[in-house]
Amino acid sequence: MNNINRRNFLKNCGIGMGMFVASGSLVEALFAKGASNAEVNEKIFGLSTEDIKKLLEIGLSKGGDFSELYFEFSVSNSVMMQEDIIKSSSESITLGVGVRVIKGAQTGFGYTNELTFDKIKNVVLTAAAIANSPKSTVISGMLPKDPVRQVYTMDNLISDQKLETKIDLIKSAYSAAQNYDNKIKKVTASIADSFSLITIANSEGLLISDRRPQVRLMVNATAEDNGVRNTGVGNDGGRIGLDFYKTQSTPEQIGKKAAHEAITLLTAKNAPAGELPIILNKNYSGVMVHEAVGHPLEADGAWKKTSIMWDKMGQKVASPIVTIYDDATIPNLRGSLNIDDEGTPTENVVLIEKGKLVGFLNDKLAAKQLKTKPNGHGRRESYANNPIPRMNNTVLAPGEYTPEEIIKSCKKGFFADTFQGGMVDSTGKFTFSVNLGYLVEDGKLTQPLKNATLIGSNIEVLNNIDMIGNDMGFFLGTCGKDGQSVPVTCGTPTFRISKMTVGGEA
Amino acid sequence: MKLNKQNLLKLAEDLVKYAKQKGADQAQIHIGDSTDFSVEVRNQNIEKLTEASARGLSIKVILDNKVATASSSDMSMDTLKKLIDNAITRAKLSSKDEFSGIPELEKIEVDIDSLKLFDPQILEVAADEKIRIAKKLEEIALKDSRIKISNGSFFSSGFGATILANSNGFAGYYEQTSVATGVYLQAGEKDNMYEDGWYDVSLNWAGLKSVEDIAKKAVNNTTRMIGARKIPTALMPVIFEANIAASLFGFLAGCLSGSSIYMKQSFLTGKINTKIANEKVNIYDNGLIPGLIGTQPFDGEGVPIRNKTIVENGILKNYFLDTYSGKKLNMKSNGSASGVTNFYLEKGTHTPEQIIKSIDKGLYITSTIGQGTVPTTGDISKGAFGLMIEKGELTYPVHEVTFSGNLETMLNDIEMIGNDLNFRSSVNSPTIKIKSLSIAGQ
Numbered sequence: 001m002n003n004i005n006r007r008n009f010l011k012n013c014g015i016g017m018g019m020f021v022a023s024g025s026l027v028e029a030l031f032a033k034g035a036s037n038a039e040v041n042e043k044i045f046g047l048s049t050e051d052i053k054k055l056l057e058i059g060l061s062k063g064g065d066f067s068e069l070y071f072e073f074s075v076s077n078s079v080m081m082q083e084d085i086i087k088s089s090s091e092s093i094t095l096g097v098g099v100r101v102i103k104g105a106q107t108g109f110g111y112t113n114e115l116t117f118d119k120i121k122n123v124v125l126t127a128a129a130i131a132n133s134p135k136s137t138v139i140s141g142m143l144p145k146d147p148v149r150q151v152y153t154m155d156n157l158i159s160d161q162k163l164e165t166k167i168d169l170i171k172s173a174y175s176a177a178q179n180y181d182n183k184i185k186k187v188t189a190s191i192a193d194s195f196s197l198i199t200i201a202n203s204e205g206l207l208i209s210d211r212r213p214q215v216r217l218m219v220n221a222t223a224e225d226n227g228v229r230n231t232g233v234g235n236d237g238g239r240i241g242l243d244f245y246k247t248q249s250t251p252e253q254i255g256k257k258a259a260h261e262a263i264t265l266l267t268a269k270n271a272p273a274g275e276l277p278i279i280l281n282k283n284y285s286g287v288m289v290h291e292a293v294g295h296p297l298e299a300d301g302a303w304k305k306t307s308i309m310w311d312k313m314g315q316k317v318a319s320p321i322v323t324i325y326d327d328a329t330i331p332n333l334r335g336s337l338n339i340d341d342e343g344t345p346t347e348n349v350v351l352i353e354k355g356k357l358v359g360f361l362n363d364k365l366a367a368k369q370l371k372t373k374p375n376g377h378g379r380r381e382s383y384a385n386n387p388i389p390r391m392n393n394t395v396l397a398p399g400e401y402t403p404e405e406i407i408k409s410c411k412k413g414f415f416a417d418t419f420q421g422g423m424v425d426s427t428g429k430f431t432f433s434v435n436l437g438y439l440v441e442d443g444k445l446t447q448p449l450k451n452a453t454l455i456g457s458n459i460e461v462l463n464n465i466d467m468i469g470n471d472m473g474f475f476l477g478t479c480g481k482d483g484q485s486v487p488v489t490c491g492t493p494t495f496r497i498s499k500m501t502v503g504g505e506a
Numbered sequence: 507m508k509l510n511k512q513n514l515l516k517l518a519e520d521l522v523k524y525a526k527q528k529g530a531d532q533a534q535i536h537i538g539d540s541t542d543f544s545v546e547v548r549n550q551n552i553e554k555l556t557e558a559s560a561r562g563l564s565i566k567v568i569l570d571n572k573v574a575t576a577s578s579s580d581m582s583m584d585t586l587k588k589l590i591d592n593a594i595t596r597a598k599l600s601s602k603d604e605f606s607g608i609p610e611l612e613k614i615e616v617d618i619d620s621l622k623l624f625d626p627q628i629l630e631v632a633a634d635e636k637i638r639i640a641k642k643l644e645e646i647a648l649k650d651s652r653i654k655i656s657n658g659s660f661f662s663s664g665f666g667a668t669i670l671a672n673s674n675g676f677a678g679y680y681e682q683t684s685v686a687t688g689v690y691l692q693a694g695e696k697d698n699m700y701e702d703g704w705y706d707v708s709l710n711w712a713g714l715k716s717v718e719d720i721a722k723k724a725v726n727n728t729t730r731m732i733g734a735r736k737i738p739t740a741l742m743p744v745i746f747e748a749n750i751a752a753s754l755f756g757f758l759a760g761c762l763s764g765s766s767i768y769m770k771q772s773f774l775t776g777k778i779n780t781k782i783a784n785e786k787v788n789i790y791d792n793g794l795i796p797g798l799i800g801t802q803p804f805d806g807e808g809v810p811i812r813n814k815t816i817v818e819n820g821i822l823k824n825y826f827l828d829t830y831s832g833k834k835l836n837m838k839s840n841g842s843a844s845g846v847t848n849f850y851l852e853k854g855t856h857t858p859e860q861i862i863k864s865i866d867k868g869l870y871i872t873s874t875i876g877q878g879t880v881p882t883t884g885d886i887s888k889g890a891f892g893l894m895i896e897k898g899e900l901t902y903p904v905h906e907v908t909f910s911g912n913l914e915t916m917l918n919d920i921e922m923i924g925n926d927l928n929f930r931s932s933v934n935s936p937t938i939k940i941k942s943l944s945i946a947g948q
Contacts (some may be wrong), residue, residue: 082769090574106555109555130555185770422875453888502908503887506948
């Protein structure tokens with residue numbers, strides 16, 4: 001709570017964090033193909049379309065402008081291998097409804113996991129009390145519908161696989177890490193998958209459902225040599241099916257990546273301290289863009305005027321080679337969505353174009369306050385949280401240099417390879433923490449460097465981006481803001497910042 | 507609220523029985539029941555008002571030394587039974603783990619009422635009064651003309667019941683209330699703003715600090731950063747203000763968790779009964795101090811909470827062990843299945859002013875930003891904000907620097923410990939002085 005205004009971005013590398021998971025039979029039974037949304041809502045949430053409409057009308061009965069019900073049912077599963085054995089597996093059911101009533105810029109919010117009409121009605125009445133000028137409202141024409149876009153695969157979902165299949169995947173990842181080098185002493189491999197049904201209904205007549213898969217396979221390996229120990233991590237996944245682990249990112253590759261990081265760290269030294277040119281590796285550096293650009297452009301900070309960026313629309317805030325967008329519609333990424341958690345269709349939102357600020361990430365409330373349109377960025381951790389503007393897949397557009405040219409350009413600098421995460425405050429000061437880096441000397445990567453936090457002010461650092469590569473990589477993360485965690489992705493090419501303060505050994 | 511007690515205990519015990527009937531050798535059921543209220547105020551308007559209640563249940567089954575777990579927010583008997591059936595099926599696919607098992611039954615000796623976890627007044631105070639307090643807190647803070655932006659104030663209160671039953675005959679129940687209020691602010695000029703704030707939290711209504719005290723601290727924390735600058739990179743002595751020192755001990759607590767120890771993902775693996783800190787350092791974890799945030803009668807496995815000596819005169823005496831990690835390390839659970847309780851560095855004799863006076867040139871760190879902690883090595887590197895110390899005086903604010911070091915070295919380099927220990931979270935520390943750290947700036 002002491003960091004209530006800080007936004008942080010952590011990559012989940014431990015077991016027991018970010019339990020997004022699933023089990024075959026229940027999912028199949030409850031999400032049977034061919035059933036209409038109205039039937040599914042009634043079966044899973046116990047309410048007819050008519051009931052939902054009535055509850056939304058009650059939500060407006062005290063004079064609210066807008067009422068909303070957000071139903072969630074999800075089944076999550078995980079299984080973990082550690083110290084050569086399958087230690088345990090877990091199944092988790094989330095069922096509940098979140099109720100929101102808005103009056104002006106004020107929100108009344110409540111939730112319950114007892115899905116009876118009377119219980120929900122009580123919660124609706126409490127949320128409705130945010131307004132105090134009773135009136136009667138009739139909501140007309142509520143028709144259940146599906147998103148127009150489908151950006152996640154529904155084929156061969158991990159949630160539909162037998163536990164044995166998932167155990168095979170983590171065994172492969174585990175062995176690959178363990179066999180990478182005889183200095184690898186301890187390995188943990190796990191897979192966590194979930195399948196969620198979200199139904200959103202609001203007083204504007206919207207009634208929409210979305211079915212969302214999410215998977216992550218994680219490996220964490222500890223290497224030991226002459227009393228020195230280090231831990232490396234690897235993970236991959238997204239809104240994907242089993243085929244992803246056969247063709248795009250194999251469990252073996254994920255396991256090897258974790259082991260490689262742990263082994264490389266054994267010879268790593270402390271980073272130098274002070275201001276240095278920084279080169280960021282394509283695969284993991286999205287966290288920098290996430291902190292420096294994404295959070296400050298979430299529109300709650302704009303309408304509340306708490307973000308350093310609130311008054312900079314149309315102004316130059318970055319070097320002219322910088323274009324940044326957030327696109328939730330990229331297929332199968334961890335942060336992708338068909339609709340946001342307010343039912344708004346997602347789109348590609350350009351945030352910075354050639355250095356100029358051109359867009360914010362809006363939810364409904366922020367869009368109304370800023371007299372603009374929502375653009376599909378209202379997200380919530382679960383039914384027990386209200387939606388707020390959030391990122392999905394935040395991307396720094398590629399530039400013209402090859403990664404080799406960028407490294408060659410640097411006489412002495414710091415190459416950031418893998419990350420622990422980052423953090424930013426409203427005033428634009430941000431950090432990102434590098435797990436493994438390299439010293440750059442005369443255009444070559446030389447000495448591996450460990451644990452270094454880099455700090456800067458966002459506008460200054462954005463203006464110091466002076467070379468952008470023509471490659472692209474994506475980083476899977478879990479983003480925390482106002483106590484809510486949501487899955488996100490961020491993408492960057494290899495790029496260079498002319499100087500930033502590196503925390504190391506003075 | 508106590509009406510719930512018998513029903514929820516019975517539900518937990520019935521599900522333990524059901525799991526046994528279905529073939530589990532051992533079973534554990536944990537239920538959490540909570541009711542929450544919160545209000546967020548900004549510029550004197552209510553921005554969000556939340557009232558909600560929720561339940562969650564978690565299940566652990568063991569058969570033939572094979573483990574499976576489950577959890578649910580759907581409390582219907584059909585779903586819960588189905589989850590137990592599934593868990594028993596899944597457990598058969600886990601490997602035999604000789605260290606698995608629920609704890610032997612131990613009697614809870616402590617009188618739960620004496621722990622002062624529950625204050626009915628928190629639930630009786632009307633919502634309007636809670637809203638008034640949040641508004642008042644912000645109003646007082648905004649009176650200071652140096653404060654340019656309010657990030658908002660909040661007031662929250664909650665009730666929670668914890669129910670645990672297992673197949674070794676444990677059945678336990680306790681209730682807890684809590685109340686918290688705080689405000690977050692920005693001060694400075696145009697694109698050089700600084701944000702900070704303060705909050706207080708208590709398990710009883712009377713224990714919450716006054717809005718005047720909280721506002722004053724929030725305003726001071728924020729305004730003392732106005733005009734901050736970077737400093738040149740150097741090695742220098744560093745003071746960590748009490749609540750920032752607490753975050754260092756939070757990192758230490760994480761490195762002491764039994765699972766990190768047996769997985770060798772902690773720099774403290776194998777260091778029990780060896781010197782890990784300066785001999786001035788005494789650290790305890792005492793979950794039995796009445797009325798504190800981390801106080802509780804039993805842990806997440808029904809093992810009684812106790813007062814543990816963690817570090818005595820610089821020597822590491824205890825890890826945080828649950829039943830499983832205890833067996834793995836050939837030790838015994840010390841009631842740590844729910845992690846730390848009230849973890850604290852014993853206070854010293856110096857006032858914070860005396861500690862500042864002892865430094866000719868150094869940095870007084872008041873806030874940190876970022877992750878930058880590696881349990882396996884104890885390495886730490888974080889962004890920092892603070893105040894420069896010159897000739898024993900705080901002179902000017904400092905920003906955009908980082909400090910880096912290694913936790914074990916830092917623990918050994920603790921030169922002075924303040925007398926200002928306050929319990930405000932589950933990890934607590936007085937102000938501390940570290941002999942020397944790398945500060946990276948210009």
